[in-house]
Amino acid sequence: MRLPDFEAWAIFACVAEQRSFSAAAEAIGLSKGTVSKAITRLEASLGTSLFHRTSRRLSLTDSGQALAERAQRMVAEARAAEEHARDAASNPSGTVRIAAPITFGIRFVAPAIADLIALHPGLEIDLRLSDARVDIVADGFDIALRVAELPDSSLRARRLAPVTVRVVAAPAYLARAGTPTHPAHLADHACFGYANAIGTWHFSHRSGEEAAVRPQGPLVTDNGDAMLPALRAGLGIARLPDFIVDEEIASGRLVEVLADWRSASIALHLLTPPGTLRPARVEATIAFLADRFRQICAVESKRAA
Template identity: 55%
Template structure:
């Protein structure tokens, strides 16, 4: 019989490939750095290929490492799922949940509520991965993802948590200096601060209750790939920006920002929980789903229904927006 795969080495490689750090992987696995390094070396010897480029300052995947990363993540996820199913036999949530979320939303809203979840579920841990890029849940071995978008059809399972309003906003000082636009065409004469991770960052779409739509090319002094990076320029009065309510609701409440062109709205979006296909879900995942539903369906910025007056974006535009 052929010898079994070195599952431990594959799992260790998956952790190192995810963090690009032997030290962080060792800490996560409660192993010594030497043990982690030996496991990767053992796998490299078995495969006959180097998986990492190593320097004194940097660790990077080789071509062979990039090719093996997805398979390693899938093996690790399958092993964790099998163990979790066995542990779930007694009905107590336990084990690790891998959760992906957008950067700004994750820092401002997900991280602050997780302590309550972890206090209620002492045998569950959460691996929170923050990125404004759209994460491959299946390939990355994630149990859940939070996406703020109008999502197109896919093989993933989606549960809508709440609507998320988006508004064109500016400071009172900016509007006093430059005037208050009434129509999207007026924005051609204004400084527009842009978000680079939109599928169409060079075009803004607005619609009104009468069904009219206007697309324009925004122009301004700053575009960033993170919503929080726009906030200082926006609050300094350097321009207008389209922002989701969860980033600006306190500024609107205090009067630091004002909504502009309320009769014209960007396409509606929602906060969605996205899950890989397949059942059953481990108890630990179901527990986190229920917790996030409760936490975000009643958030002060949440909308019970996404605003109906604007049409949904096309599939090309329906990626995560923040």
């Protein structure tokens, strides 16, 4: 199927209005030659002349006169569509489906959503909290927030901020079981596991040494907050992101161990389905959340320093 030459139609509408190739070229910011070629191209496509050309004046032929109004309507419709799109971008409306981890979602996403709705009352947010890794495309989500080291995928991912992971335990546990000074020592300790990332814990030391251990222990759960009661009770060691444990460390209920060792780096990512075109409501939500969480993570990083 051959598509209409919309550029040529728009140029024709302008020339018909201006009654001058030069004036039309100036009005739309093109060269006179480009305008002339577009009209010639359109005439060849239509098989008819649109203008009577003389050295002194330019006038529409009967065919041109009949088509000029239609061309101007096409341009008007295109301008209306652009204005509607711009209005939608500044006043987005409709439903946006978001998936987020439970703890991060409750502490940070939910307050951000409240501010987002206040800013854009036309939005309707469907927020689902789960520490399970959702299938964004199959489950119909527009946006997913993940605190993780992402594997390669076809999804579009934007890294918003790094997230520090800390190895922590209660003072009572360390007094009873001893304080590990090397990651290898964790093999002799009761370690809590994260169900969605069970496997080897990797560490690197500032000296360049690297270490890996596959810890085991009495508790496996798919939510970091669920480890806190057992941690406070002195039942083991856990590796958790700073936004879960920083307050516990500040209060003295938990202490960080292996502080000289850096755990495998993770980050907060914003994921969207593949593709380049997104509705204005989704673009507005992405822009708001990206800016909010970059600020939040920057503040959290300063607190942790």
